[in-house]
Structure formats: structure tokens, C-alpha cells
Amino acid sequence: MKVFVLDTEKRISAPVHSAEARLLLSQQKAAVFRRFPFTIILKESAKEEPEPLRLKTDPGSRTTGMAIVNDTTGEIIFVAELSHRGQRIKSLLENRRAIRRSRRNRKTRYRKPRFLNRTRTENWLPPSLKSRVHNIETWVHRFRRFCNIRAISTELVRFDxxxxxxxxxxxxxxxxxxxxxxxxxxxxxxxxxxxxxxxxxxxxxxxxxxxxxxxxxxxxxxxxxxxxxxxxxxxxxxxxxxxxxxxxxxxxxxxxxxxxxxLKDAAAVNATRWDLYHILKKTGLPVETGSGGLTKFNRVRRGMEKTHWADAACVGKSTPAGLFQMHKGVLGITATGHGSRQMCRVDRYGFPRTGAKPRQKDVRGFQTGDMVRAVVPTGKKAGVYEGRVAVRTSGSFNIKTDTGTVQGIGWKRCRILHHSDGYSYTHI
Missing domain, CATH: 1.10.30 (DNA Binding (I), subunit A)
Structure with a gap:
């Protein structure tokens, strides 16, 4: 996948190959603007107008494939696979419901049921499905900030x-x-x-x-x-x-x-298809739709393997006859949420085990989930650590790296690489 580029005034420029991006960074003609998706910002204005690109999505119940394609050349500029957290949300809601039901049974045993008093808005979706739509909406807007998206293609139906x-x-x-x-x-x-x-x-x-x-x-x-x-x-x-x-x-x-x-997953996709379609239409860009059968037809004709991002690249009738990817690599995006608002932690039986105190989310400019780089020059924990940070009000943080968790790193040793944005990232 290519690297997104912004000029000195944060205007969109044409994406470049990763080797060219490394050269610009080493020559100090550019600086890192964002880690995920990797974006650089030039130290001078862009002279050329970037080519129009198409953002293609293959919505799935658990994973959504996303691809940015140049319709003129057939080049696949950028690919990503977005993993949703619908099952996690469903599990959390079920746990909360069980705890509330137990508490109401103990505290207000004779209260009349009120579940019939609640009304739902038109076209209501459960939170587990709505989060999936919001995840896709978020990344459509993010990609539009970093590259010249001029059209969108999406699967409207999984099957005809x-x-x-x-x-x-x-x-x-x-x-x-x-x-x-x-x-x-x-x-x-x-x-x-x-x-x-x-x-x-x-x-x-x-x-x-x-x-x-x-x-x-x-x-x-x-x-x-x-x-x-x-x-x-x-x-x-x-x-x-x-x-x-x-x-x-x-x-x-x-x-x-x-x-x-x-088919449960297909039912989930069909339940959210129109909600997603109307959200994409609000972007003001032309939205092309296609079915899952057409996607597979295009993918087999072009000899591509079955992956989420490959399906996304083959969505719709606008798919170029020849697709190619100059620089391999897939960005894995996993929705993790923005933390919990629960003030009181409970044990497995639903009884409180901590006090009901609001936690301090921001500590010394850091918050749990930020990606940091810590350099410890001396001591038992001397070394360089990169990973997700878990903050404490004392200023002694934990850093979760690829090899394990390092505890007790002082906040003065840490430098933010990427702010927590509700997602975690891997390179597939």
C-alpha cells in the first residue's frame, strides 16, 4: 500500500510509494503527520493535482474490506481490513442487563415492568449493528481527509x-x-x-x-x-x-x-445495508452499489485470492479489467472502543468490588490506549519500548509491547506516537 501525502498547507497530494516516502523523510523534505494510516506532510506546497480515486468497501458482519483504487490505471493504492466489535458490544449489553435485572429484583421487587413504555425511532438498529455502520462511516471520512476520493463503491446486498x-x-x-x-x-x-x-x-x-x-x-x-x-x-x-x-x-x-x-452474518449485513447506503450518500459523492455475487464474479475473472480487501477491490461494475498492487501490505484495523463509563467495577456475581469514583482519563497528557515510545537509559528496565500505554494517576505507566507488558515506566520517559482513537492497528 502507498503512503498518503499532504502538502505544507495540509492539502491532499498524490500518494507515493513507501520507498519514496522514506527518501523524503531522510532528506527532511517531509515529516510524519500520522502513523495510522501512515501519512507524511511535505515542507513545501504540492505542484500537481492528484488523480481522482475510488473508495470501495465490502461490508461484512465481522470484518469489512476497504480498498482505494485508481479507476484509470487499475492500481490498488491502499487496502485495509476493518474488524468490528459487534459481538463484544452484544456481550457487554447482556452482562449489564443481567446485573440490572438482579439489582432490581433485590431492590424493587414489586415494581411493575416498564419495558413496554419504551419507544424506538424509525429504522432503529441494535447497538451491535449500529457500531458496524459507524465504524465504516468513520473510516470513509478519514480516508477522504488524506486522499482524493471522488467516488464510492459498496456492496448493497450480500446475495440477490x-x-x-x-x-x-x-x-x-x-x-x-x-x-x-x-x-x-x-x-x-x-x-x-x-x-x-x-x-x-x-x-x-x-x-x-x-x-x-x-x-x-x-x-x-x-x-x-x-x-x-x-x-x-x-x-x-x-x-x-x-x-x-x-x-x-x-x-x-x-x-x-x-x-x-x-444465514446469520448475511442477515446482519442486509439489516444494515440501507442505513450504510444513506450515510455514504450524505458524503455528496456518487455511490455505486453491487451484489456479493457480482463481487465474486469480478474477483474470479481477475484471478485474485479470496480476502476481504480483494473482495472490496472487486465491488461494482466500475472495477477495472486489470487490477494490480505495486506495493504489498494490508492495514489491519480493529475497533476497540473508547473505554468504559462504568464507575463501579463488579465481581462475577454482580456485586461491587470498587468504589464509585470517576476515573481520571487523562494523566500528564496521556490516556490509556495511546501508542507511545519510551526510552529508559539506565536501571533494571533500561531499553526502548513501543506499544500501548495504560496510565495511572501516580504517573507510573504500563506499556504493552509485542513481547509483553512492561510495568512502572515514568511518564517523563514516554513520547506519544499515536493518540488513542478507538482502534488498534496491525500490518497483515
Missing amino acids: MQLMENPGISGAEYQQGELAGYEVREYLLEKWERKCAYCGKRNIPLEIEHIVPKSGGGSDRVSNLTLACNSCNVRKGNRPVREFLKRKPEVLKKILAQAKAP
Whole structure:
């Protein structure tokens, strides 16, 4: 991935190769402006107008792929994978609800229930899903600050459900061609976890198989389709699944249950798709949409491996015929939140174990989560440490590095590299 560049007046310049960025820094023609995403600021004004770029996103329930692509040349400028914390939020809310319910049962046992008095706004989303939309919105705005984004592409739907429920639908050109099969195959790969439903083998060629054979009245609906390896598919033939698996009742029960089960991650994506779409439209940039089947169609045609960022680079019909990445590297972004407002810590039974005192978030200009560099010249802890800091009001900090946690580092030895912004970063 390339390095973002700002000129001396903080105006956007064309991204440069990392080698060129190192040269500018070593010659003191530029300085580091931001660590993540890595951005430099020039010490003179930019003379050339940067080329327009397109930001492409592949929203996922757990991880969202993001790619910045030059539509004219087909170059992939920057890629990142954003990991959401929806499951963490759901777990925290469930824990809080259990503690509150226990406390209310002890303190106000006879109070009438009031949950029916609460109203929800139109198009309400649970916090676990809303955080996912906010994460993507945050990074769309950040990327726009550092590069010349002039268009956005995003997956509006994970799968074309109308096409899969009615395979005979006609009227649209792509539905009559190769793409229709990609919609169904991609859905089945996700639903059946990319393995044979009958023997459980992975990393082998899989074929689409009818649970109830068409000769026995079965249809082409996705609820009647599964994945099977060639040997299982041949052995089953046109026999009903109950007859084929009569000696494997556990496998039969699992297949019949999974065939009717909805795809949880796809449901989460579909639940937030319009909320995300309207937020992207508010940027004022043209927003292109596409389906998951079209994304896979583009990726396979271009010979790219299955990754979140590769899917993002292949979203939409605007995908260039030839995609290439001059400088490899993926920025891994994980949503961590901005801390907790809980004033009183509790034990595993829900009883308080600390006093209800507001904590001091900022200590000597540092706060927990900041990325710092500490140089300790002498003593038992002599050395150079880089990592996340955990502050104490005493001024003696802990620094979490790649090799472990170093305790008792004085605040005077620390220098901030990157302020805490609710995310942690890795290079994949």
C-alpha cells in the first residue's frame, strides 16, 4: 500500500510509494503527520493535482474490506481490513442487563415492568449493528481527509435473494448469464461453511446438490440446495436424503436443520445495508452499489485470492479489467472502543468490588490506549519500548509491547506516537 501525502498547507497530494516516502523523510523534505494510516506532510506546497480515486468497501458482519483504487490505471493504492466489535458490544449489553435485572429484583421487587413504555425511532438498529455502520462511516471520512476520493463503491446486498428464490426470473441481462450461478454458489459456500454436507471434507471441489432430488419433486430454491463432493454426489444419485442417510441420523438431522436456518452474518449485513447506503450518500459523492455475487464474479475473472480487501477491490461494475498492487501490505484495523463509563467495577456475581469514583482519563497528557515510545537509559528496565500505554494517576505507566507488558515506566520517559482513537492497528 502507498503512503498518503499532504502538502505544507495540509492539502491532499498524490500518494507515493513507501520507498519514496522514506527518501523524503531522510532528506527532511517531509515529516510524519500520522502513523495510522501512515501519512507524511511535505515542507513545501504540492505542484500537481492528484488523480481522482475510488473508495470501495465490502461490508461484512465481522470484518469489512476497504480498498482505494485508481479507476484509470487499475492500481490498488491502499487496502485495509476493518474488524468490528459487534459481538463484544452484544456481550457487554447482556452482562449489564443481567446485573440490572438482579439489582432490581433485590431492590424493587414489586415494581411493575416498564419495558413496554419504551419507544424506538424509525429504522432503529441494535447497538451491535449500529457500531458496524459507524465504524465504516468513520473510516470513509478519514480516508477522504488524506486522499482524493471522488467516488464510492459498496456492496448493497450480500446475495440477490430474489434471484435465488425464483431461479426462473428473467429480464435483467446478468440474471440470465454466468452471474446468476455465482449468486447461488457464493450463498451456499457461506451457508454450508465451504465443506461437503455429507462427509465434511474441506479444500476439495464441491458440487451443488439437491437435498430432495428434482425427480422426486424437489425445486431449485436455495432451501433445497447444498454442497457435496463428487463421490458423495454420485453415491446419493437421485435417492431422497432420508434414504441416503438412514444410517447417519445425526448427519441427517443437522442437514435438515441447516437447510432451513437463515444465514446469520448475511442477515446482519442486509439489516444494515440501507442505513450504510444513506450515510455514504450524505458524503455528496456518487455511490455505486453491487451484489456479493457480482463481487465474486469480478474477483474470479481477475484471478485474485479470496480476502476481504480483494473482495472490496472487486465491488461494482466500475472495477477495472486489470487490477494490480505495486506495493504489498494490508492495514489491519480493529475497533476497540473508547473505554468504559462504568464507575463501579463488579465481581462475577454482580456485586461491587470498587468504589464509585470517576476515573481520571487523562494523566500528564496521556490516556490509556495511546501508542507511545519510551526510552529508559539506565536501571533494571533500561531499553526502548513501543506499544500501548495504560496510565495511572501516580504517573507510573504500563506499556504493552509485542513481547509483553512492561510495568512502572515514568511518564517523563514516554513520547506519544499515536493518540488513542478507538482502534488498534496491525500490518497483515
